[in-house]
Amino acid sequence: MDKPDVTLENSDAVYDYYLGHQQNRLLAKAAYATLAARFRPRIRYAEGTRERLRELVRSNTRVVLAVNHLTERDPYTVAGAAWRSPLRPVIGRTRVLAKDELFAEPKRRDRIDLMGSIPVFRGKNHGMRAVNAAGQRMMDVCAERLRRGDDLAIFPEGTCNEDDPARLQRIGSGIGHITSRAIKLGVRPALVCMGISYGPGVDRHADDAAVRGASVFFATPVLDLPDKPAEIARLVQAGLQDAVDGAVARY
Numbered sequence: 001m002d003k004p005d006v007t008l009e010n011s012d013a014v015y016d017y018y019l020g021h022q023q024n025r026l027l028a029k030a031a032y033a034t035l036a037a038r039f040r041p042r043i044r045y046a047e048g049t050r051e052r053l054r055e056l057v058r059s060n061t062r063v064v065l066a067v068n069h070l071t072e073r074d075p076y077t078v079a080g081a082a083w084r085s086p087l088r089p090v091i092g093r094t095r096v097l098a099k100d101e102l103f104a105e106p107k108r109r110d111r112i113d114l115m116g117s118i119p120v121f122r123g124k125n126h127g128m129r130a131v132n133a134a135g136q137r138m139m140d141v142c143a144e145r146l147r148r149g150d151d152l153a154i155f156p157e158g159t160c161n162e163d164d165p166a167r168l169q170r171i172g173s174g175i176g177h178i179t180s181r182a183i184k185l186g187v188r189p190a191l192v193c194m195g196i197s198y199g200p201g202v203d204r205h206a207d208d209a210a211v212r213g214a215s216v217f218f219a220t221p222v223l224d225l226p227d228k229p230a231e232i233a234r235l236v237q238a239g240l241q242d243a244v245d246g247a248v249a250r251y
Contacts (some may be wrong), residue, residue, distance in 0.1 A: 006103035006119045008126050011134035015141050018118045025092030028114055029083075032091050035076050036083035039212050041196075043084055044246060046220045053086035053192065056221065062146050062189040063090065063221075064179055066236050068196055068244050069155040070165050071206045077196055078153065079115065081216045087192075092116070094151040095142065097174075101125070116150075118142065120174075122158065139174065143181035146189060152178065156236055160204035165197065166248045168241045175236055176229030183227045191222040191235060195243030197250065217246030 001020070004013035045053075056063060065087075067078055075096070082091055098117040103109045120138060121131045142152055156171040163169070182189055197215040198206065219242045222235055 015137045028092040032079045032083040036080035039080040041081045041214045041216045043216045045218045063151040064189045065153040067194045069157045073211045077214045096153045142178045146182040147185040176233035180229045193219040193239040193243040195247035197247035215247045215250035219243040
């Protein structure tokens with residue numbers, strides 16, 4: 001299937017394509033390894049969490065990874081942290097939600113397709129009413145990818161935090177709806193929250209040098225998730241704030 005243009009008007013074809021798209025896993029692993037060497041995130045874990053993550057991977061449990069959002073280079077930090085963590089084996093079968101404008105330039109699209117990205121049409125760019133149908137389809141696609149054996153990474157704040165990087169913004173409801181839909185398809189995913197901190201004074205437009213050596217903290221995974229979107233969202237809000245607190249404490 002040819003790559004469709006990632007536009008809101010073309011969203012049906014876009015999600016038909018990303019329902020089945022699979023990147024080259026070997027190339028994806030090489031890209032993640034390169035980012036880990038370049039950005040060198042420093043990783044810490046809540047007590048017992050490193051082994052819990054290993055067990056999730058060994059047991060083939062689906063993972064929904066929630067990450068706070070501080071800069072436009074956060075995906076590089078996440079990729080590097082995944083490579084340096086027990087999540088390395090799931091590289092190449094993890095979907096990552098990314099805003100639609102990142103897919104506009106062909107070379108950049110090739111790179112983010114390699115990372116397993118799925119486009120999101122955001123209400124702040126197109127209007128909430130305009131993106132409703134596309135958003136529903138995106139959530140169905142993500143849930144189905146989880147059912148088929150993929151994991152999922154999300155920045156549930158939806159936009160970079162330009163206020164207090166130590167205080168999580170209010171998260172969107174999408175992560176709750178996606179996870180709830182996956183549960184209804186018979187998936188029992190684990191919620192893993194990853195907090196990022198670059199220290200004080202780093203803004204959303206930070207360059208590569210400013211985000212090297214990020215502090216990354218994995219909070220204790222939540223293994224028994226409820227099936228109601230609002231309850232899942234509350235767990236994400238609390239768990240991700242704990243992860244952010246752990247990351248900030250490194251500085």
